[in-house]
Amino acid sequence: MFTGIITTxxxxxxxxxTPAGKRFSIDSGWESPDLELGESIxxxxxxxxxxxxxxxxxxxxxxxxxxxxxxxxxxxxxxxINLERALAVGDRLGGHFVSGHVDGVGTIAAIDPAGxxxxxxxxxxxxxxxxxxxxxxxTVDGISLTVNGVHDGADGGRFDVMIIPHTRDNTSLRAKGxxxxxxxxxxxxxxxxxxxxxx
Numbered sequence: 001m002f003t004g005i006i007t008t009x010x011x012x013x014x015x016x017x018t019p020a021g022k023r024f025s026i027d028s029g030w031e032s033p034d035l036e037l038g039e040s041i042x043x044x045x046x047x048x049x050x051x052x053x054x055x056x057x058x059x060x061x062x063x064x065x066x067x068x069x070x071x072x073x074x075x076x077x078x079x080x081i082n083l084e085r086a087l088a089v090g091d092r093l094g095g096h097f098v099s100g101h102v103d104g105v106g107t108i109a110a111i112d113p114a115g116x117x118x119x120x121x122x123x124x125x126x127x128x129x130x131x132x133x134x135x136x137x138x139t140v141d142g143i144s145l146t147v148n149g150v151h152d153g154a155d156g157g158r159f160d161v162m163i164i165p166h167t168r169d170n171t172s173l174r175a176k177g178x179x180x181x182x183x184x185x186x187x188x189x190x191x192x193x194x195x196x197x198x199x
Contacts (some may be wrong), residue, residue: 002144003044004095004137004144005169006082010043012075013057021063024075028056028083040086040100043140044172045183046070047086047100070102071141071181082142082173095144098136102183103191104128106140111178118163119148120173124184125157130194131186132159139185143171 007030014025026043028035035053041060042048048060068074075081087093104125112119122140124132132138132150138159139145145167151158168174176182 001087002047002084002095002098002100002142003091003093004045004084004098004139004142006084006143008083009080009170009172010083012077012079012081014086015075015077018061020061021067022057022073023051023061025057025059026081026083028058030056030083032056035086039104042082042084042086042098042100044071044081045098045100045139045185046072046102062071066102069105070183071105072106074181080175082172084142096139097188098139098142098144098185099188101185102140103186104184105181106184108176108178108180108182114162116165118162118168120163121151121158121160122182122184123158128184128186129157131190133190134189136190139183141172141182143167143173 010029011027013027018059020107032058035058039050040047050058052059062072104127107123109123110121132147134147134148134150138147145161147159148162149160
């Protein structure tokens with residue numbers, strides 16, 4: 001379980017092909033992280049298991065399923081990635097409930113200045129569109145964000161978020177532009193309600 005509050009932007013240091021998919025070595029940027037074998041870390045919003053570590057560098061194995069359904073398959077050495085450690089009992093819930101199970105890959109459709117902020121418009125795959133609610137929650141590359149607007153009509157499938165300077169400067173969004181793919185996770189509570197209502 002995560003909250004979508006990014007605690008550091010790590011860097012991909014090595015990517016190896018393996019029979020199980022790919023093995024990533026990541027510099028976390030955390031100081032004295034006290035990592036544990038088997039712990040969960042969200043990488044650009046995708047929950048991964050630590051299979052090895054050395055101080056602040058750790059390794060994860062990304063399965064073919066995760067490579068096919070997230071942006072991790074496109075990651076290269078040197079790429080910045082958003083990192084969040086799993087929620088501990090008693091931690092503050094600063095964002096919203098996030099499982100780290102990516103629902104689909106979207107694309108940045110537009111970036112427009114809004115004072116010191118940025119209004120960013122995303123194209124969302126159909127599987128996520130029904131969970132988009134104005135002022136609801138969405139996770140973009142693991143970042144908990146508020147949906148400012150949902151487009152209908154010809155622009156159906158698009159939604160807007162407002163990126164404050166802190167979020168821009170302290171996440172991997174600073175390195176993305178129009179056309180960049182992003183991992184999207186719809187609001188967990190919305191998905192449960194939709195399932196219970198038979199949608």
